[in-house]
Amino acid sequence: MSWKLGIIGGSGLYGLDGLENVRKETVGTPWGNPSSTLVHATLEGVELVFLARHDEGHRIPPSDLNYRANIDALKRAGVTDVLSLSAVGSLKEELAPGAFVVVDQFIDRSFARTKSFFSEGCVAHVAMADPVCSRLSAMAADAAEAAGVETVQRGGTYLVMEGPQFSTRAESQLYRQWGCSVIGMTNMPEAKLAREAELPYASVSMVTDYDCWRTEDADVDISDILKTMHANTAHAHALVRNLVKAMAANPRTDSPQGIETALEFAIITAPEKRDPALLAKLDAVAGRVLNR
Ligand SMILES: CSC[C@H]1O[C@H](OP(=O)(O)O)[C@H](O)[C@@H]1O
Numbered sequence: 001m002s003w004k005l006g007i008i009g010g011s012g013l014y015g016l017d018g019l020e021n022v023r024k025e026t027v028g029t030p031w032g033n034p035s036s037t038l039v040h041a042t043l044e045g046v047e048l049v050f051l052a053r054h055d056e057g058h059r060i061p062p063s064d065l066n067y068r069a070n071i072d073a074l075k076r077a078g079v080t081d082v083l084s085l086s087a088v089g090s091l092k093e094e095l096a097p098g099a100f101v102v103v104d105q106f107i108d109r110s111f112a113r114t115k116s117f118f119s120e121g122c123v124a125h126v127a128m129a130d131p132v133c134s135r136l137s138a139m140a141a142d143a144a145e146a147a148g149v150e151t152v153q154r155g156g157t158y159l160v161m162e163g164p165q166f167s168t169r170a171e172s173q174l175y176r177q178w179g180c181s182v183i184g185m186t187n188m189p190e191a192k193l194a195r196e197a198e199l200p201y202a203s204v205s206m207v208t209d210y211d212c213w214r215t216e217d218a219d220v221d222i223s224d225i226l227k228t229m230h231a232n233t234a235h236a237h238a239l240v241r242n243l244v245k246a247m248a249a250n251p252r253t254d255s256p257q258g259i260e261t262a263l264e265f266a267i268i269t270a271p272e273k274r275d276p277a278l279l280a281k282l283d284a285v286a287g288r289v290l291n292r
């Protein structure tokens, strides 16, 4: 199967430069509406689908995002892989604003979100020990370096907070003690849902601020974040172009983690106990295993 890259653009990234063959599509899903219209396009000859996580004009806050609709819509659009581009706060001295962290772990402290496509009538438990695709992550890190990003860290833990308020200082210090690298509000349940949908996921976390633990700095403030975000966004555009160039040069094979078959043994509900209405909603996400 050839690459078809799904890109979820976070704060500051509401579109992509230089796209060709652009087609905008407003879609619905069984889980409701995704954040924005899907932008189908090609770049360097590679097919991609772009989705603005908070919609154009940054209309939707992290707790109100329809994460299930976003992932389902990308799955229905036929993407093979999902790249998240996110603004984050830094929890490490060495990760100054402007640094890019291609995270490989998450601590999910979000609590007011629907976290699974599965529920009563069809229960599934997928593995999340390795929550990102190592190959897509490595390609994204290479692409960031080629884009001239000064600090690109391969690996790191992203603490997902509920928001929308930023952390208290005690929380920020606690997350540092936990060894987290960056903090943001959106990558969960997105990464969990991508796994349930058997989509390899990678997150490029672009540092905009030092959160509030670093008392030498002023506390995190949205106007400072916006300034850094604009600089990061230029790098993000170059990263995407470099990434699809690498995809064009390297035919796609399945992910090293076998993410494309994550649901193979995950559904535990006995076939006769499954709820037909829920199964119908799961047609895109779990059709591979349910319809055979
Ligand atoms: C604009 S700062 C806070 C906001 O930015 C991040 O969103 P995203 O991951 O979509 O770039 C962060 O998680 C907050 O939602």
Ligand SMILES: Nc1ncnc2[nH]cnc12
Pocket: 087, 088, 089, 090, 161, 166, 167, 183, 184, 185, 208, 209, 210, 211, 212, 220, 225
């Ligand atoms: N300090 C921070 N905390 C949470 N989300 C963020 N996004 C950007 N900076 C952030």
